[in-house]
Amino acid sequence: MTTPHLKSIVKLLESCRYRHDLYTVFSDWCECAAISLSNAMDVTQREKREARYLKIVGQYERNVVETFPKIMGEVMMALEAGPQDILGSAFHELELHNTARGQFFTPYALCQMMAVMQIGDHKCAGRRCRWRRGQLSGARGADPRRARLACTNHRGHHEGNRYSD
Structure with missing residues (x-):
């Protein structure tokens, strides 16, 4: 986009x-x-x-x-x-x-989908969530999937749909 x-x-x-x-x-x-x-x-x-x-x-x-x-x-x-991931998008657009x-660009929408799939209907409801080290990790370099996972987890929702316990 x-x-x-x-x-x-x-x-x-x-x-x-x-x-x-x-x-x-x-x-x-x-x-x-x-x-x-x-x-x-x-x-x-x-x-x-x-x-x-x-x-x-x-x-x-x-x-x-x-x-x-x-x-x-x-x-x-x-x-x-x-x-x-505006910089990743610019890098790809250019x-x-x-x-x-071996440099590939993972579109942000795909990262978003993968994050929601990882979280499922999980919500941290007042407790600290601990994610396994390496969760959604890429081979090297910047990995927008981690950022999307953190953002999705932090907000407890995606695209306006709230997760419930």
Whole structure:
């Protein structure tokens, strides 16, 4: 499903394509975003992260660097609309995955379905739920299935249908 925010993210990233490899721009944006968020919360290694941030943005022209916060704004607005794997969707939409290297994209709707199947009609009703380590785990890297499982479990509902004990 393509949302207006996803379209904007893809358009902004593609605007950087004219002089730079899109995979590298996407990766560098993700690292810069992580550094920015981390620096806002944890100051212990701020200087080291800031140096890395400056090294990354130093590789790009001003107009590309000015695109980075715009992308972050679109990501934040997409997440405010509801939990979703907006970065995975952008990665897929930009066709940056590489099946030759074993990189596959699991659509978020499929992750949602798998989470509901795992939870069934289970509800945590005031007690702490403990999920087995490795539940719905992927082989490596980001796994939106875990995020969907946690979100479904946390809310105790899916798509407006409440689970009952």
